[in-house]
Amino acid sequence: MMRAVSGHPSMQRAAPKPDDMLCFAVYAAAHAFTRAYRPLLAPHGLTYPQYLVLLLLWAEDGRTVGEIGLPLFLDSGTLTPLLRRLESAGLVRRSRDGDDERQVRIRLTADGRALRAKLKGVPDAIGRAVGLPGGELAAVTETVRRLGGTLRSKGAAEASGAPATAGRAGPRRRPRAGAPG
Amino acid sequence: MMRAVSGHPSMQRAAPKPDDMLCFAVYAAAHAFTRAYRPLLAPHGLTYPQYLVLLLLWAEDGRTVGEIGLPLFLDSGTLTPLLRRLESAGLVRRSRDGDDERQVRIRLTADGRALRAKLKGVPDAIGRAVGLPGGELAAVTETVRRLGGTLRSKGAAEASGAPATAGRAGPRRRPRAGAPG
DNA sequence: CCGGAATAGATTGCGCGCAATCTATTTCTC
DNA sequence: GAGAAATAGATTGCGCGCAATCTATTCCGG
Numbered sequence: 001m002m003r004a005v006s007g008h009p010s011m012q013r014a015a016p017k018p019d020d021m022l023c024f025a026v027y028a029a030a031h032a033f034t035r036a037y038r039p040l041l042a043p044h045g046l047t048y049p050q051y052l053v054l055l056l057l058w059a060e061d062g063r064t065v066g067e068i069g070l071p072l073f074l075d076s077g078t079l080t081p082l083l084r085r086l087e088s089a090g091l092v093r094r095s096r097d098g099d100d101e102r103q104v105r106i107r108l109t110a111d112g113r114a115l116r117a118k119l120k121g122v123p124d125a126i127g128r129a130v131g132l133p134g135g136e137l138a139a140v141t142e143t144v145r146r147l148g149g150t151l152r153s154k155g156a157a158e159a160s161g162a163p164a165t166a167g168r169a170g171p172r173r174r175p176r177a178g179a180p181g
Numbered sequence: 182m183m184r185a186v187s188g189h190p191s192m193q194r195a196a197p198k199p200d201d202m203l204c205f206a207v208y209a210a211a212h213a214f215t216r217a218y219r220p221l222l223a224p225h226g227l228t229y230p231q232y233l234v235l236l237l238l239w240a241e242d243g244r245t246v247g248e249i250g251l252p253l254f255l256d257s258g259t260l261t262p263l264l265r266r267l268e269s270a271g272l273v274r275r276s277r278d279g280d281d282e283r284q285v286r287i288r289l290t291a292d293g294r295a296l297r298a299k300l301k302g303v304p305d306a307i308g309r310a311v312g313l314p315g316g317e318l319a320a321v322t323e324t325v326r327r328l329g330g331t332l333r334s335k336g337a338a339e340a341s342g343a344p345a346t347a348g349r350a351g352p353r354r355r356p357r358a359g360a361p362g
Numbered sequence: 363c364c365g366g367a368a369t370a371g372a373t374t375g376c377g378c379g380c381a382a383t384c385t386a387t388t389t390c391t392c
Numbered sequence: 393g394a395g396a397a398a399t400a401g402a403t404t405g406c407g408c409g410c411a412a413t414c415t416a417t418t419c420c421g422g
Contacts, residue, residue: 029329030211148210
């Protein structure tokens with residue numbers, strides 16, 4: 001029953017609450033996005049990651065698995081089954097590249113290309129759900145994109161003490177500032 | 182900048198590329214966060230969602246499943262197996278509430294409480310990986326949190342013009358510009 | 363050429379997320 | 393107080409994400 005509160009000898013440093021944490025805000029917003037996409041994509045039998053793959057193929061068809069995974073930060077463990085599902089849905093074809101048999105090229109079918117027109121209203125629908133004016137939208141996008149890049153470049157392991165690589169890890173003014181986790 | 186739109190008969194309206202989209206930036210940043218947490222949590226046998234649950238329990242022990250799911254936006258389909266894993270790891274106990282047998286209360290074990298001290302360095306490690314000054318950190322957190330709240334309150338279905346209640350596949354409205362998705 | 367290293371995907375295993383459904387308790391209404 | 397409705401979790405099924413491992417092809421040094 002004892003509720004350890006301030007001043008008590010066994011008092012732990014107050015751990016941040018999820019709601020105050022940037023990581024949780026991002027985590028929850030990501031789920032909220034896929035949930036917002038669901039009613040728009042599910043009627044066409046698509047999931048959000050599948051939609052991302054189609055966006056890439058609509059921009060440039062005939063990519064290899066690796067050329068899809070690189071911009072999406074996904075590996076073959078995720079993409080292989082996803083692409084297989086797109087194939088069995090009749091939206092893409094998968095075939096080994098003739099010049100390099102290691103590579104698998106993904107090509108849209110007619111149905112896959114036609115889906116583009118059917119989903120043309122999706123970005124606007126999401127835009128309305130986000131409800132941010134254009135300038136602010138671009139600013140937030142850039143901020144969050146940079147955040148992802150930072151986390152990807154220097155993982156928490158490296159950041160936890162050792163200077164990564166010629167790191168710009170300058171002097172910390174205060175060890176305890178916010179609640180980033 | 183040049184805007185390649187309209188004119189050619191077969192020209193589709195340029196679909197946004199994932200890298201320009203807010204939803205993708207959030208999606209990628211969320212994955213980058215869980216990836217950053219992994220080397221900090223995995224040695225203790227924890228995942229990021231499990232860590233979130235423990236944060237809540239460290240702040241207030243003896244919560245019900247629902248009281249854990251509400252702030253995390255998770256339902257029993259996710260939490261029941263997660264909590265079962267925490268239980269079989271010896272970190273929590275699960276028991277039906279005596280006053281209301283429908284509810285299941287989650288209580289930390291001694292090991293579960295002890296883990297708090299072992300993980301006390303995690304927030305700072307993540308904070309270094311994020312590398313944002315305190316004020317900016319709070320601002321971004323608030324922006325992203327508000328974004329999630331907006332998406333949760335008005336899903337894309339309602340925002341797309343269709344009546345909120347009932348009615349599948351409502352009419353589509355006029356297109357607009359931007360790359361929010 | 364030949365054999366080892368590098369590369370591209372596929373496979374396996376596990377833990378989320380979440381919709382849909384089910385069961386067991388309350389709680390509400392008549 | 394009996395039956396209906398509401399509520400809390402559990403269960404089932406599917407699609408990611410990702411680490412670890414495996415296979416097949418290509419590249420490279422000699």
